[in-house]
Amino acid sequence: MPKLEHESWPVVKRLLAHDRKMENQWDEFVMACPNASFFHRSGWQKIVLDIFHHTTYFMYAEVEGVIQGVLPLAHVKSWLFGHSLVSLPFAVYGGVASQHSAAIQALELEAQRLAKRLGVAHLELRNTKKMHSDWPLQDLYVTFRKEIFPEVSENMNAIPRKQRAMIRKGIKNGLTSQLDTGIETFFRLYSENVHRHGTPAMSKRYFKALRTEFGSDCEILTVLAPDGQALSSVLSFYFKDEILPYYAGDVEASRFLAANDFKYWELMCRASERQVKVFDYGRSKVGTGSYFFKKNWGFEPQPLFYEYCLFNRKDIPRNNPSNAKFKWLIEAWRKMPIGLANSLGPFVVRNFG
Numbered sequence: 001m002p003k004l005e006h007e008s009w010p011v012v013k014r015l016l017a018h019d020r021k022m023e024n025q026w027d028e029f030v031m032a033c034p035n036a037s038f039f040h041r042s043g044w045q046k047i048v049l050d051i052f053h054h055t056t057y058f059m060y061a062e063v064e065g066v067i068q069g070v071l072p073l074a075h076v077k078s079w080l081f082g083h084s085l086v087s088l089p090f091a092v093y094g095g096v097a098s099q100h101s102a103a104i105q106a107l108e109l110e111a112q113r114l115a116k117r118l119g120v121a122h123l124e125l126r127n128t129k130k131m132h133s134d135w136p137l138q139d140l141y142v143t144f145r146k147e148i149f150p151e152v153s154e155n156m157n158a159i160p161r162k163q164r165a166m167i168r169k170g171i172k173n174g175l176t177s178q179l180d181t182g183i184e185t186f187f188r189l190y191s192e193n194v195h196r197h198g199t200p201a202m203s204k205r206y207f208k209a210l211r212t213e214f215g216s217d218c219e220i221l222t223v224l225a226p227d228g229q230a231l232s233s234v235l236s237f238y239f240k241d242e243i244l245p246y247y248a249g250d251v252e253a254s255r256f257l258a259a260n261d262f263k264y265w266e267l268m269c270r271a272s273e274r275q276v277k278v279f280d281y282g283r284s285k286v287g288t289g290s291y292f293f294k295k296n297w298g299f300e301p302q303p304l305f306y307e308y309c310l311f312n313r314k315d316i317p318r319n320n321p322s323n324a325k326f327k328w329l330i331e332a333w334r335k336m337p338i339g340l341a342n343s344l345g346p347f348v349v350r351n352f353g
Contacts, residue, residue: 010061010068010103012110017045017056026060029067030097031240035128038239039091040070043213047090048074051206052350054089059110061103069098071107075118078351081317083120085111092143092283092304094126104131112309122317123309128302135307136316142301144281144294148272155268163261163296170262174226177266179219183207186220186233190249191345195338198330200345202247207235221270223254223263231259234267242278243271264297 015022023042030036045056054074061069072088087094096107108125115123125131128143149155156164180186183204191201210218214237222233232250236243245267254260268279281299284291291301308316333341 015058036097037093068100069103080351085115086124121313127305130305138306141304144299166261167265170258193249198334200348203346244280
């Protein structure tokens with residue numbers, strides 16, 4: 001926790017859903033705050049409420065009418081893992097966004113009081129920096145972030161030689177990319193991909209809501225074969241001068257055509273054209289295939305500090321596919337007809353957060 005300086009102690013308030021005036025002030029603060037992320041935007045409150053039906057507590061710290069910190073929280077009632085208060089479910093980053101010690105402390109203290117009042121098992125803050133030396137920490141995840149350059153040649157030269165060869169293979173195979181206005185193609189590729197991995201899919205309604213809520217800051221890029229077949233697709237978030245490819249899917253043939261490599265190269269080029277300066281390759285579990293894929297691009301892993309304040313449990317939850325307890329569930333999900341899996345997926349995935 002940062003050392004408390006001589007700062008006025010803020011008042012903590014709750015952002016009410018559909019309060020447009022305060023939502024605008026919240027978002028103005030987030031866009032100006034150096035340690036805020038895309039997942040601190042006020043629009044996530046509507047997404048979490050309307051799509052996943054979790055009660056939200058988007059808290060902000062205010063001094064003399066000026067916001068000095070924000071903390072988006074949601075109460076996740078899971079029949080698989082119990083009740084928790086999380087900042088933020090379905091997001092890779094969260095916790096308090098603030099540069100003020102008093103605001104950080106005020107918001108975290110209010111979150112702990114709220115967690116006790118709700119009777120949750122734990123409070124989880126998905127921080128990018130370590131904030132508490134005495135809170136249990138989940139060290140399973142890392143993120144990959146790297147500068148991108150204005151010139152195509154600079155970006156290509158910054159990629160290791162073997163990975164450049166895969167990009168050129170995709171180009172040689174005649175692959176092209178396009179931006180999609182709808183979500184149908186993306187959802188088909190995404191749902192097929194997660195089904196192959198034995199993971200429940202988010203709902204189509206969720207992706208429509210993301211496009212509606214975040215507009216041009218939520219973009220879908222799809223890679224096509226020379227015959228027009230859709231091979232691979234990615235939904236990305238734009239935030240300030242960063243791009244974060246967040247959900248992706250592909251057909252099995254895409255690996256042999258280097259469609260995924262080509263996809264991220266095209267995304268990097270398009271982001272560079274938009275004067276984006278940081279390519280955030282997102283979260284991966286240490287030692288997984290996606291972890292090594294991102295390293296092959298020359299990105300170095302940076303640890304994420306998911307910190308827990310425990311109340312009605314003795315250890316941190318292990319609600320991720322690496323938990324051996326889920327092995328049977330993963331195998332069963334792979335064997336399930338995809339239509340049934342897509343129907344059941346949204347009811348299951350809301351319990352993971």
